Amino acid sequence: MRLITHNMLKSNIKGVESGYPLGIEVVKMEEQELEFNPDFIRNMLAKLEWDAFRAAATALEAGGELPEEVTEEMKGDEEVLRRVHHALMEVHLVEGELVCPETGRKFPVRQGVPNMLLHEDEI
């Protein structure tokens, strides 16, 4: 699971209000190189929850040098875009847990696949 996915995921347990962002408990992570596409990253900047992204990058030790907020200048700064690309697309949570911020319920991540299935009483 990449951070791009983590940035979109929320807990949709019945009764939970925002369920976002999910906490991350890391057991194992991996880095995998991926072709850099600046246009795609620029498009994503508009849609990312930046604070959640930075916090997740810190949890996975993937982005100490991410800017504090999204600015116009950074869209033209290849250096910064590459760093965003790295944290967003190249770092994978392989084993660990995603934690609902409101209930503490854990969603396991195994072999890179988060299990977001709800129990019957959570629907």
Added chain:
Amino acid sequence: MSRPELQTPPELFYNDKMSKKYNSNSRMVGIQAEISDRCIELLNIPPGQSYFILDVGCGSGLSGEALEEAGHVWLGVDISRDMLDVANERETDFGDLCQHDMGTGLPFRPATFDGCISVSALQWLCYAQTSEQVAKTRLLRFFSSLYATLKRGSRAALQFYPDSTEQAVLISSCAARAGFTGGLVIDYPNSTKAKKYYLCLSFEHGYKTPAAKRAEPEGGAAAAKFDGGSRERRGHRGKPKKGKVAKTRNWVLAKKDQQRRQGRDVRDDNKFTGRKRKDKF
């Protein structure tokens, strides 16, 4: 033999064995790739753009492969861990996977995806496995969550296999109730084998569903339209009646097509298909 949807829940039907079989049937792989390409085409993405696309019922990742070839980054959601394991083994660079039941509402925050495709999965929502899982409730949960999680202005193209006109109408009307505009595009409406249903959804009022592909130029109206603004009737539709079916040629062709989709060996159709056999030889 009836549809697999009637027999078992998807996570049990698409078990380890079935998932591997599904993925290694080259005929099936070809068909799924073709449908995926058509779905992507129906999203009408400007050329050269690389989008973030949701793939619902992504299964073994065949549709993801098509998305990747078209230059997109994707997130696949599926209920079956065995299917996801097969997808995981595939060498896909630009895709991520997530295990989830779309009938409980997609677990994504609002306005995140630039589009959505789904290949041969939606009809599974029509079969309630336990008393709580009423088909309509699950369809509505799915479509409302899809409506929320798609970026305004984006589109969805969902190919599925309805087992009746009622089912196609039920699915479309649930999409309309969630707020979508759009309608069904029926490709090759006159061919039992190639006929495919695509539910094309948009946020635009006055969105015109794309033209269907047809084998012959003549033929009935292939695109049915609805508008999210004008709500469809909400009358409850009961389960399709079961009972004796007359085994007409069309019935036999449809049945065989269904069995092919399940990856079974089925004899080719010919002019004798579905004909009454002589009592005595």
